[in-house]
Structures are given as structure tokens and as C-alpha cells.
Amino acid sequence: MHKEYLNANDSMEDKPIGFFDSGVGGLSVLKEAIKILPNEDYIYFGDSKNAPYGVKSVAEVKALSFQAVEFLIKHKVKAIVVACNTATSVAIEDLRRHYSNIPIIGIEPALKPAVEINDGGKIVIMATPMTLSEKKFACLMEKYKYKAEIVPLPCAGLVEYIEKGIVQGEELxxxxKDKFSHLIYNEISSVVLGCTHYPFIKEELNKVLGEKVKVIDGSLGTAAQLKRLITEKNTRNKKKSMGEVQIFNSLEDEYIIKISKKLLEG
Incomplete structure (x- = not known):
């Protein structure tokens, strides 16, 4: 238990909100948070040195997730967003038990809104192999399997493109096209982006699938949940000016910081 969060003399309002992801993907969630909570300060930690998490073992992902949270704890954050679908699937319950006195928000594939707007076509869920293999995802599938035809689509290798800053172009x-080659495009109603890296390639995905296929991600829902929690706890920052964002990355390379800032501002 981290005693700094129990000190009544500390002003929680002024503390930053922490975000972490296996790399630059969680910036897609941070962008949504900034839109609805512009006055907050943010600390973002991208673990690009160990990306992607989606092809690692459960034990490795848990260990890396705890390391990331410890990094954010040292920066005295008032809430933490696990802006990584794989880390959420594997580690969120353990993290919440261990850090029980700080709000920890996760993210999961936005299957519910996809089902609600479904017109009878297939719902494709793009995600890392680990996210699709975890119990949390199996429970989500079970919940909606009678309401729509849901097709899991493992996308090993896609994170690596985005980590290099490749979000459009012929190679991507x-x-x-290769990933979707076994599917008939006009049978797809929507695509759910089950990895926080994937929203950055929406434009290229629309080129491949066509504008009629709806592309949905869970970033807005996660940001909204963050807003609800800090509002309930009365820890929202009351300053009038725009907040600041600090970006850190385990690679400790200026190039990855430049990519991060470009994705956040784009």
C-alpha cells in the first residue's frame, strides 16, 4: 500500500493522471482524455522497449504492467489508465488488488456499441493474439455471441508498424489487405479496434474496407470512465488553464518521443 495516497494534507486535485501502454498506442486514449479533461496534467509512459505485449507470456505482461505502474506511482499520479488492451486483459485485476487506494481504469474492445448499431453484418474484432486468447475477451464474446456474428482477427505485426510511426502507405x-483476405468486405458491418495502437491506422483501414464499414474503438468510453471516477472522488483539477503532458518511454530515445508527440498532436 502506498502511503502517499493516504496523506490528508496532500492535494489530490493537483496531481497528474498516469497513462501507460506497451508503446505509443495508448496515446489514442490520452487524446480522448485531453478532449474531455483539458485542465488535467498527464504523465504518459510508453514501454516501446518491450513492445508488443500481445505476443508475450502472461507472466511477462503482468511483470511489465507492474513496472509501468510503479513508474507512474513515483510521479505521484492520482489515477492510472491502463491504456493497453493486452495489459488490461492480463493484469488489471491484479493491479487493482495491489494498488487498492488509487483508481485504475482499463480498456476493452468496444463490442457493445458495435452490437447496438449492427445491421446484420459481421463484426470483426482486430486485436493482438494475447487479447483474443484471454478469459476477459472470452467472457465478452460469450455476452454478445447470440446478438451478432463476431469474428476475432488476430493482427500480430500491426503494432510494430505503428511503433515505427508508419500509419499509412502502401506497405501498411x-x-x-492480407489480414482481411479471408473475409468478404461487403459482409462486414463494423470493425472493433481491440488494441489502442490501431486507431492511428483508421484512415488506411477505411481505404482497405471502404467508408461503409464502421470502425469503432474504446478510447472515448475509457476517457469517460476516467472522468466519472475522478469526479466522484472530487479530485478533478480546478485550474482554468490547459494541463501539461509529460511523455516518457522505456526506449529512452528522442526519436520515439518525437513519434509520440506527432501521434498525440495529429
């Missing part, structure tokens, strides 16, 4: 286009 061909990669996506």
Missing part, C-alpha cells in the same frame, strides 16, 4: 495497406 498491403498488410491490412
Amino acid at each position: 495497406n498491403n498488410f491490412l
Whole structure:
């Protein structure tokens, strides 16, 4: 238990909100948080040195997730967003038990809104192999399997493109066409992005699938949950000015910081 969060003399309002992801993907969630909570300060930690998490073992992902949270704890954050679908699937319950006195928000594939707007076509869920293999995802599938035809689509290799800053172009286009090659495009109603990296390739995905296919991600829902929690706990920052964002990355390379800032501002 981390005693700094129990000190009544500390002003929780002024503390930053922590975000972490296996790399740059969680910036897609941070962008949504900034839109609805612009006055908050944020600390973002991307673990690009160990990306992608989606092909690692459960034990490795748990260990890396705890390391990331410890990094954020040292920066005295008032809430933590696990802006990584794989880490959420594997580690969120353990993290919440261990850090029980700080709000920890996770993310999961936005299957519910996809089912609600479904017009009878297939719902494709793009995600890392680990996210799709975890119990949390199996429970989500079970909940909605009678309401729509849901097709899991493991996308090993896609995170690596985005980590390099490749979010459009012929090479990525061909990669996506190959992933969807066994599906008939006009039978797809929507695509759910089950990895926080994937929203950055929406434009290229629309080129491959066509504009009629709806592309949905869970970033807005996660940001809204963050807002609800800090509002309930009365820890929202009351300053009038825009907040600040600090970006850290385990690679400790200026190039990855430049990519991060470009994705956040884009």
C-alpha cells in the first residue's frame, strides 16, 4: 500500500493522471482524455522497449504492467489508465488488488456499441493474439455471441508498424489487405479496434474496407470512465488553464518521443 495516497494534507486535485501502454498506442486514449479533461496534467509512459505485449507470456505482461505502474506511482499520479488492451486483459485485476487506494481504469474492445448499431453484418474484432486468447475477451464474446456474428482477427505485426510511426502507405495497406483476405468486405458491418495502437491506422483501414464499414474503438468510453471516477472522488483539477503532458518511454530515445508527440498532436 502506498502511503502517499493516504496523506490528508496532500492535494489530490493537483496531481497528474498516469497513462501507460506497451508503446505509443495508448496515446489514442490520452487524446480522448485531453478532449474531455483539458485542465488535467498527464504523465504518459510508453514501454516501446518491450513492445508488443500481445505476443508475450502472461507472466511477462503482468511483470511489465507492474513496472509501468510503479513508474507512474513515483510521479505521484492520482489515477492510472491502463491504456493497453493486452495489459488490461492480463493484469488489471491484479493491479487493482495491489494498488487498492488509487483508481485504475482499463480498456476493452468496444463490442457493445458495435452490437447496438449492427445491421446484420459481421463484426470483426482486430486485436493482438494475447487479447483474443484471454478469459476477459472470452467472457465478452460469450455476452454478445447470440446478438451478432463476431469474428476475432488476430493482427500480430500491426503494432510494430505503428511503433515505427508508419500509419499509412502502401506497405501498411498491403498488410491490412492480407489480414482481411479471408473475409468478404461487403459482409462486414463494423470493425472493433481491440488494441489502442490501431486507431492511428483508421484512415488506411477505411481505404482497405471502404467508408461503409464502421470502425469503432474504446478510447472515448475509457476517457469517460476516467472522468466519472475522478469526479466522484472530487479530485478533478480546478485550474482554468490547459494541463501539461509529460511523455516518457522505456526506449529512452528522442526519436520515439518525437513519434509520440506527432501521434498525440495529429
